[in-house]
Amino acid sequence: MYRANILCCAGTGCTANRSQEVFDSFNNALKKYELEAEVKVIKTGCFGLCQKGPIVAVYPDRIFYAHVKPEDAERIVAEHLYKGRPVTELQLSDEDLATNETIYDIDKIKFYEKQERIVLRNCGKINPEDIQEYIALGGYAALGKALTQMTPQEVIDEVKASGLRGRGGAGFPTGKKWQFEADQPGDEKYVICNADEGDPGAFMDRSVLEGDPHAVLEGMAIMAYAVGAHLGYIYIRAEYPIAVARLNIAINQARELGLLGKDIFGSGFDFDIEIRLGAGAFVCGEETALIASIEGKRGMPYPKPPFPAVAGVWGKPTSINNVETLANIAQIIDKGAAWYSSIGTETSKGTKVFALGGKIKNTGLVEVPMGTTLREIIYEIGGGCPNNKEFKAVQTGGPSGGCLTELELDTPIDYENLTAAGSMMGSGGMIVLDEDNCMVDVAKFYMEFIADESCGKCTPCRVGTRRLLEMLNKIIEGEGSLELLDEMEQLCHEIQDTALCGLGQTAPNPILSTLHHFRKEYETHVVEKKCPAKVCKKLLDYTIDPDLCKMCSLCARSCPAEAINGVPGKEPYRIHPTKCIKCGNCYNTCRFGAVKME
Amino acid sequence: MKSLEDLRRMREEALKKVNVREGDKDYRVVVGMATCGIAAGARPVLNRLVEEAAAKDYNCTITQTGCIGMCVYEPIVEVYGKDGAHTTYIHMDPDKAVRVLEEHIGQGHVVEEYTVNAARK
Numbered sequence A: 001m002y003r004a005n006i007l008c009c010a011g012t013g014c015t016a017n018r019s020q021e022v023f024d025s026f027n028n029a030l031k032k033y034e035l036e037a038e039v040k041v042i043k044t045g046c047f048g049l050c051q052k053g054p055i056v057a058v059y060p061d062r063i064f065y066a067h068v069k070p071e072d073a074e075r076i077v078a079e080h081l082y083k084g085r086p087v088t089e090l091q092l093s094d095e096d097l098a099t100n101e102t103i104y105d106i107d108k109i110k111f112y113e114k115q116e117r118i119v120l121r122n123c124g125k126i127n128p129e130d131i132q133e134y135i136a137l138g139g140y141a142a143l144g145k146a147l148t149q150m151t152p153q154e155v156i157d158e159v160k161a162s163g164l165r166g167r168g169g170a171g172f173p174t175g176k177k178w179q180f181e182a183d184q185p186g187d188e189k190y191v192i193c194n195a196d197e198g199d200p201g202a203f204m205d206r207s208v209l210e211g212d213p214h215a216v217l218e219g220m221a222i223m224a225y226a227v228g229a230h231l232g233y234i235y236i237r238a239e240y241p242i243a244v245a246r247l248n249i250a251i252n253q254a255r256e257l258g259l260l261g262k263d264i265f266g267s268g269f270d271f272d273i274e275i276r277l278g279a280g281a282f283v284c285g286e287e288t289a290l291i292a293s294i295e296g297k298r299g300m301p302y303p304k305p306p307f308p309a310v311a312g313v314w315g316k317p318t319s320i321n322n323v324e325t326l327a328n329i330a331q332i333i334d335k336g337a338a339w340y341s342s343i344g345t346e347t348s349k350g351t352k353v354f355a356l357g358g359k360i361k362n363t364g365l366v367e368v369p370m371g372t373t374l375r376e377i378i379y380e381i382g383g384g385c386p387n388n389k390e391f392k393a394v395q396t397g398g399p400s401g402g403c404l405t406e407l408e409l410d411t412p413i414d415y416e417n418l419t420a421a422g423s424m425m426g427s428g429g430m431i432v433l434d435e436d437n438c439m440v441d442v443a444k445f446y447m448e449f450i451a452d453e454s455c456g457k458c459t460p461c462r463v464g465t466r467r468l469l470e471m472l473n474k475i476i477e478g479e480g481s482l483e484l485l486d487e488m489e490q491l492c493h494e495i496q497d498t499a500l501c502g503l504g505q506t507a508p509n510p511i512l513s514t515l516h517h518f519r520k521e522y523e524t525h526v527v528e529k530k531c532p533a534k535v536c537k538k539l540l541d542y543t544i545d546p547d548l549c550k551m552c553s554l555c556a557r558s559c560p561a562e563a564i565n566g567v568p569g570k571e572p573y574r575i576h577p578t579k580c581i582k583c584g585n586c587y588n589t590c591r592f593g594a595v596k597m598e
Numbered sequence B: 001m002k003s004l005e006d007l008r009r010m011r012e013e014a015l016k017k018v019n020v021r022e023g024d025k026d027y028r029v030v031v032g033m034a035t036c037g038i039a040a041g042a043r044p045v046l047n048r049l050v051e052e053a054a055a056k057d058y059n060c061t062i063t064q065t066g067c068i069g070m071c072v073y074e075p076i077v078e079v080y081g082k083d084g085a086h087t088t089y090i091h092m093d094p095d096k097a098v099r100v101l102e103e104h105i106g107q108g109h110v111v112e113e114y115t116v117n118a119a120r121k
Helices: A012-016 A017-034 A072-082 A132-134 A139-148 A154-164 A174-182 A204-211 A213-227 A241-256 A286-294 A323-334 A335-342 A374-381 A415-420 A438-452 A457-478 A480-500 A502-506 A509-527 A553-560 A585-589 B003-022 B034-042 B042-056 B094-107 B114-118
Strands: A004-009 A039-044 A054-061 A064-067 A094-096 A101-103 A191-196 A231-236 A261-264 A270-278 A318-322 A352-358 A364-369 A391-396 A402-405 A429-434 A542-545 A564-567 A571-575 A595-597 B027-032 B059-064 B079-080 B086-089
Touching: A004 A017, A004 A072, A004 B003, A012 A017, A012 A101, A012 A204, A017 A039, A017 A072, A054 A072, A064 A072, A094 A438, A132 A213, A132 A241, A139 A213, A139 B003, A154 A174, A154 A213, A174 A213, A174 A318, A191 A213, A191 A286, A191 A323, A191 A429, A204 A213, A204 A241, A204 A323, A204 A352, A213 A231, A213 A241, A213 A270, A213 A318, A213 A323, A231 A241, A231 A286, A241 A270, A261 B003, A286 A318, A286 A502, A318 A323, A323 A335, A335 A429, A352 A374, A374 A391, A391 A438, A391 A509, A402 A509, A438 A457, A438 A509, A438 A585, A457 A480, A457 A502, A480 A502, A509 B003, A509 B094, A542 A571, A542 A585, A553 A564, A553 A585, A585 A595, B027 B034, B027 B042, B027 B094, B034 B042, B042 B059, B042 B094, B079 B094
Parallel strands: A004 A039, A191 A231, A191 A318, A231 A270, A352 A429, B027 B059
Antiparallel strands: A004 A054, A054 A064, A094 A101, A261 A270, A352 A364, A391 A402, A391 A429, A542 A595, A564 A571, B027 B079, B079 B086
């Protein structure tokens, strides 16, 4: 029995910031103070506030420490755990803007206050490598309830009534999907967990798998029971090594306890799970390509119908659900559809996890009820843009999504509203852009990604995205024209109409949505040949203000093109416009702000 | 594991692992663990409290705090109820601590003779 637990984040973000060393130094410090028998250090999943990582929580006091370095461990042990004095200066805190007081209470900290954690309920609370901790917090009770007290149809009806929709992006009603498969004849059926999270900047699924893998296994087992499957695959990218390792541990532990395998809960129901590693191709998140990849074929989509529910993996009925969707299932069975559907909006029930990134103070993982506004997420939870920069747009939905501006910030988030506003829910990546971001450059970033990830099966996507990227490059290099913009827009619509799979059809979205909201910015690029955000280097002009120039020669010495002339101490320096390669070295070296960029 | 009953039993066993992280206990037992407390013997008191609370499954968390300011009365153990009421026990030793758990946490009666109020009379 331990009187205190130290929970050390072992998610990918914190691990990259040396949380393994922090974990080790806590153990060493506890040994030194002879507290190993009283205090236990536990590795746990993501706390969400990755910006402040590595995060360490001490229970029962519920005190959270931020940015913990290995050398801080001894101090926390000596002060907090030995003498009982929390080390306030290392504590995670928030400023109360009204009273100017510092808040240490974790439930009152803005980042957590607005959140409602259903999917992430155990992340940062349990040791994901210990099935007993999951069971202690009520784990596998829902599976037990489903197998022993409910018929498969009752399970499907419950999920239907909950209003849960697919969290992978498209938002198809989960219960309906299960019903399709359940209605298929035959007894060889499959279920698949889609863990091929591929959107740039998205890490919701990874965090769930790393922090609470059993929630996903339990959800899969319930789904398998509902649709009549006996084998499930988790398709996960090999780029998620921590998640894969924890899944393997979790599957083995569940098998040992008979929660996977034959005759689960004495109900006669058999179910097992296998992991299939993906090589990290974006298109394999598309369900038909994913199925091909599981079968050992090249990961390319095929036309639907037949839908996977009719002929999926090995040509048999298959249901595919995303990690986050599955992590909701046990809670729905446990607490009931009425509870779940009481959260959220008319058309979108429950919560959604978002990965907040980009120009935002509190980078991290947040879970909010559907219907929360973008403003609440970006400003109240995320803390707004850092360095007092002005908010410009937020990109949601990954490469298939789009940008939303100030005008849409008060839109309550749900599937329909985001689509109506010109973006989409997507899997939950949310990248905040500020005044320093050029929207053409942002579109180019996504288009590079898509052109790279196009599987090549259909021409519109394979060739079309490449052409779009070339057009964007022309604009960025100052060779664009208004006609080019029109041509680009037309090509976008053609790709939308003709590409084979969902990824190809949505591939032009980054351009279309930025064009829609920021056409002026594109026009400035092609007409005036200027980049208002000063990002596109070829469109910038560097000059030296002779009144500010101190004739120190630093700029001339930093210039790799010998484009700057002047005489030290005698004659102000000048940049030769045709020799200048616009590398920005002089701008960065000048200590007097004499180099101007516009 | 072959039934819901098996799962329930396993859960009860497993709860011991995590219950220190579950906040909703009726009582919070706080041991003064500053230099004065430790010198006066607070550590064995704390250890015994933790063992005993775990063994008998008392509805409380055991935690520690710094100097309460009455060093002369150390080791000091304070018991906080859910309503915010708190009792200060002084000159504790492991056996007295066990009695506080038994009577105060277990039965809800304050052990008057150990309290700071009794000493002041």
